[in-house]
Amino acid sequence: MAKSKRAAAKRRGKAAKSRGAAKRAKSAPKVAKRKATKPAKKAAPARKKRAAPRKAAARKPAPPKKPVQAPIEVIEVETVEEPIPGVVVVTDYEAVRINPAAKPEPEDSSE
Numbered sequence: 300m301a302k303s304k305r306a307a308a309k310r311r312g313k314a315a316k317s318r319g320a321a322k323r324a325k326s327a328p329k330v331a332k333r334k335a336t337k338p339a340k341k342a343a344p345a346r347k348k349r350a351a352p353r354k355a356a357a358r359k360p361a362p363p364k365k366p367v368q369a370p371i372e373v374i375e376v377e378t379v380e381e382p383i384p385g386v387v388v389v390t391d392y393e394a395v396r397i398n399p400a401a402k403p404e405p406e407d408s409s410e
Contacts, residue, residue, distance in 0.1 A: 372396040 376392040 369397050372398065 372395070374392075374394040374396070376394075378390045378392070380388040380390075382388060
């Protein structure tokens with residue numbers, strides 16, 4: 300606070316400086332005449348962006364296939380022997396074979 304009082308006291312003894320004569324104000328600049336404007340060209344239409352590819356819908360899993368039964372072959376063999384006159388021997392042989400490599404054949408209904 301003390302400083303401000305001292306500064307004010309110093310200013311009291313001095314006379315105000317003269318600014319000099321006032322200068323004449325400048326006039327506003329003249330505006331140039333406008334030329335007729337040309338019609339604006341239409342802007343080219345914006346190019347369309349490519350649509351993002353859609354993800355393919357997930358497929359439903361196929362129903363499970365029924366297992367194909369392997370073809371079963373049954374072979375029956377009968378042998379008739381007559382080792383002694385009047386004595387007859389009959390023997391039956393039966394063989395069952397499953398072939399998994401072979402394709403099943405359609406069964407004939409005519410037999």
